[in-house]
Amino acid sequence: MSSIERTIETPKDKQNRHKAMEAIKVINSIKDDFKSPIQSMNYFYDLFEKVYCKNEPLHSGKTKIGTMCIQIPSEIIYALDGVPIRLCNGFYTDDEIGSDLLPQKACPLVKATVGHFASNNFIDKPDIVFSPTTCDQKTKAGTIIRNYGFKVIDVDFPRTKESEGSREYWRKSIKQFAVELSKFKNKKLTKSNLEASIKKIGYAQSLYHKLSEYRKEEILPILGLDMFLITNAFFFDKIDSWTEAMEILLKEMKIRVDKKTNVAGKRSPRIVFTGSPPIFPNYKIPLIIEQSDALIVADETCSSNRMFNDMVAVDEWNLYDMIDSISDKYLKACTCPIFTTNDDRIRRIIDLVKNYKADAVIYQAFAGCTVYEMEQRSVLEAMEKAGIPILYIESDYSPSQQGQLSTRIEAFVESIKNRRRRKK
Amino acid sequence: MSNLKRKINNMNLVRFRFWFQIVAFLLIVYGGYIGFDLGNKLPTFACVYNGDFTGGKCYLGMLQHDLKHPWETFLGFAGYAFLISLGIFIGWLWLLNKAWCGYVCPLGTMQDWITAFRTKLKIRFSQYDWSSRAKIKPIKWILLILLLIIPVMIANSVFGLPKLPNGLSMPFCDICPGRMLIPAFTGDFGQFYIDFSSKTDLVMTTLGMIIVGLFLIGSFIKKRFFCYFCPMAALQYTFSKPALLKLYKDGSKCTKCGDCYRACDMDILEIADDVTSKNLVTEDCTLCLKCVAACPEEGCLEANFAGKTIFESTKEGFIIRMAMDKKGELNEQH
Numbered sequence: 001m002s003s004i005e006r007t008i009e010t011p012k013d014k015q016n017r018h019k020a021m022e023a024i025k026v027i028n029s030i031k032d033d034f035k036s037p038i039q040s041m042n043y044f045y046d047l048f049e050k051v052y053c054k055n056e057p058l059h060s061g062k063t064k065i066g067t068m069c070i071q072i073p074s075e076i077i078y079a080l081d082g083v084p085i086r087l088c089n090g091f092y093t094d095d096e097i098g099s100d101l102l103p104q105k106a107c108p109l110v111k112a113t114v115g116h117f118a119s120n121n122f123i124d125k126p127d128i129v130f131s132p133t134t135c136d137q138k139t140k141a142g143t144i145i146r147n148y149g150f151k152v153i154d155v156d157f158p159r160t161k162e163s164e165g166s167r168e169y170w171r172k173s174i175k176q177f178a179v180e181l182s183k184f185k186n187k188k189l190t191k192s193n194l195e196a197s198i199k200k201i202g203y204a205q206s207l208y209h210k211l212s213e214y215r216k217e218e219i220l221p222i223l224g225l226d227m228f229l230i231t232n233a234f235f236f237d238k239i240d241s242w243t244e245a246m247e248i249l250l251k252e253m254k255i256r257v258d259k260k261t262n263v264a265g266k267r268s269p270r271i272v273f274t275g276s277p278p279i280f281p282n283y284k285i286p287l288i289i290e291q292s293d294a295l296i297v298a299d300e301t302c303s304s305n306r307m308f309n310d311m312v313a314v315d316e317w318n319l320y321d322m323i324d325s326i327s328d329k330y331l332k333a334c335t336c337p338i339f340t341t342n343d344d345r346i347r348r349i350i351d352l353v354k355n356y357k358a359d360a361v362i363y364q365a366f367a368g369c370t371v372y373e374m375e376q377r378s379v380l381e382a383m384e385k386a387g388i389p390i391l392y393i394e395s396d397y398s399p400s401q402q403g404q405l406s407t408r409i410e411a412f413v414e415s416i417k418n419r420r421r422r423k424k
Numbered sequence: 425m426s427n428l429k430r431k432i433n434n435m436n437l438v439r440f441r442f443w444f445q446i447v448a449f450l451l452i453v454y455g456g457y458i459g460f461d462l463g464n465k466l467p468t469f470a471c472v473y474n475g476d477f478t479g480g481k482c483y484l485g486m487l488q489h490d491l492k493h494p495w496e497t498f499l500g501f502a503g504y505a506f507l508i509s510l511g512i513f514i515g516w517l518w519l520l521n522k523a524w525c526g527y528v529c530p531l532g533t534m535q536d537w538i539t540a541f542r543t544k545l546k547i548r549f550s551q552y553d554w555s556s557r558a559k560i561k562p563i564k565w566i567l568l569i570l571l572l573i574i575p576v577m578i579a580n581s582v583f584g585l586p587k588l589p590n591g592l593s594m595p596f597c598d599i600c601p602g603r604m605l606i607p608a609f610t611g612d613f614g615q616f617y618i619d620f621s622s623k624t625d626l627v628m629t630t631l632g633m634i635i636v637g638l639f640l641i642g643s644f645i646k647k648r649f650f651c652y653f654c655p656m657a658a659l660q661y662t663f664s665k666p667a668l669l670k671l672y673k674d675g676s677k678c679t680k681c682g683d684c685y686r687a688c689d690m691d692i693l694e695i696a697d698d699v700t701s702k703n704l705v706t707e708d709c710t711l712c713l714k715c716v717a718a719c720p721e722e723g724c725l726e727a728n729f730a731g732k733t734i735f736e737s738t739k740e741g742f743i744i745r746m747a748m749d750k751k752g753e754l755n756e757q758h
Contacts, residue, residue, distance in 0.1 A: 312746075
């Protein structure tokens with residue numbers, strides 16, 4: 001009698017299987033659903049597949065420093081020989097786990113992040129987590145995660161950015177962060193290692209800026225979805241491999257622009273994407289947008305543009321000024337809606353629309369992301385004043401509502417096309 | 425043309441300014457040796473006490489001298505002479521605007537050298553907190569008013585007050601650190617003295633000595649320490665609006681990242697936070713253009729001469745200046 005060996009799938013295996021399914025679906029869509037694919041994007045497709053479908057760790061043997069938000073300076077982490085891993089999560093599977101632990105109306109991003117920690121199922125498990133006290137939900141999430149046995153350190157973050165007090169406060173927080181990490185790593189932060197890491201990250205950012213320049217072209221050589229993949233890869237990839245992949249990609253972009261390779265139709269409306277961050281694999285809204293014959297030419301989100309836009313600017317290259325410059329970069333230019341006023345964000349969106357010759361703005365807010373929901377009205381008013389069409393969409397991580405969302409987005413895209421035709 | 429423009433926008437401003445200031449310093453302080461003379465109405469501290477060596481003279485000295493006349497003479501020839509002098513001063517000012525401070529002024533240059541020395545020692549600079557910063561702003565205006573009024577009050581009885589003693593005829597020069605420091609560069613240390621001949625002289629020359637000490641210590645601690653109090657800056661600002669050289673800002677491109685503010689030696693907050701004004705030459709601005717060099721936004725800040733952009737902020741320029749255009753290596757082996 002032959003026996004088939006049956007094993008019962010553990011919850012972790014099940015979680016991994018579900019996450020792999022989510023991931024591969026998105027990767028395949030981006031890979032196959034659009035015309036003129038980019039050769040050198042394969043590095044990124046493979047990277048996401050390796051990490052999220054095959055569960056292969058990238059940083060074995062290194063100290064992994066988990067960060068809960070954009071505000072923890074990678075410059076200092078690299079200088080102290082750590083690897084920053086941003087743990088903002090985009091998986092519906094983890095969102096469901098988190099739903100049992102957090103209020104029903106909490107933000108899916110926070111739920112997914114907490115769910116991920118609760119399951120303690122990491123590909124590259126963080127050795128220590130730094131949690132900046134940005135929005136309410138993230139602030140509280142830090143403590144919840146600590147209760148699961150992770151080493152979590154809060155980094156105090158102010159909610160205003162104009163005042164002198166908040167600038168000083170945040171500079172102190174960053175100094176404290178550097179001290180904590182330096183103690184944890186048992187390594188000294190020096191002028192030379194910090195300067196080197198500022199320039200290393202600056203170089204990576206400069207590549208992003210170069211790539212963004214190509215998105216200003218009339219004939220667009222790259223999809224917004226690809227851009228989200230590239231920027232999201234920066235959450236966890238080895239920085240050297242990432243920059244190398246970018247250098248190769250930039251070469252291909254140059255050729256594509258010269259050859260006038262278009263990833264969309266000639267009349268596809270150009271969109272600036274803003275609001276709650278699309279984090280892999282939650283590309284629900286961007287996917288619908290680009291499948292509806294519109295193109296995302298720029299974005300104002302913390303999972304993408306905001307991570308790269310501002311570079312550290314140092315006046316006196318000594319430790320004291322470098323640390324202050326780093327602090328200022330993460331506070332002053334940040335357009336996160338947790339801050340009291342949002343004029344900077346509005347100016348930024350309008351500037352992106354102008355520079356990238358966009359036709360409209362699409363604003364995503366996660367149901368439960370109170371601050372983005374609250375800012376909606378003022379942004380809409382400002383866009384109306386500036387004569388820029390805008391679509392506000394509330395979304396979450398669930399795979400349902402696809403039909404309703406695509407109907408709305410398609411209708412919006414159609415109306416933009418009509419508007420364009422009328423203009424001519 | 426566009427290539428040249430790109431080169432200028434990508435330039436290393438710090439190095440350019442360093443050499444420009446050295447050349448300007450040599451011409452102003454030693455210019456007399458080669459017969460270089462820009463006259464005595466300069467909107468910068470070219471010191472009259474530097475004797476034959478000076479490549480020009482400061483208008484503040486001339487102004488104090490001009491004002492020490494009885495009322496009546498102003499109605500006649502002296503009045504015309506005064507206006508002509510002022511006109512020449514304004515002419516010089518309109519040429520470079522406040523860049524006289526950031527690029528030419530020998531006292532400014534000396535302070536920048538002291539700053540460079542401090543940086544070499546890896547000692548942190550200090551900053552005023554915002555409220556103190558606001559409080560010291562009027563001091564330069566008070567000094568300006570005093571240096572205008574005192575000479576008048578020597579020659580005239582104002583509101584029936586007794587005339588001031590003649591020892592006060594150059595009140596600002598008495599306390600100006602330039603009087604002592606600039607001639608020292610041509611080997612003349614004779615200005616370091618305390619004059620016991622009269623009470624006024626005693627007080628003024630003692631004040632002068634104290635201020636030189638403060639100048640040297642202050643500028644080691646605070647970048648451009650003296651410029652915060654400079655009455656020349658106040659006088660310049662009075663006439664700076666129509667000047668040819670300008671610092672313009674396009675607020676719609678500003679992200680308020682504050683890079684410009686941090687680079688600013690004069691801690692001018694408006695440069696980062698004002699997104700509505702176009703002309704950003706504020707009363708304390710020295711037009712050093714460090715803010716333009718530190719700005720990462722394409723065309724947000726620019727130096728403009730007579731309506732033409734001569735140097736503007738670009739992403740590329742920023743990246744090159746911060747040495748982020750090349751793949752760096754982390755020192756540590758991974």
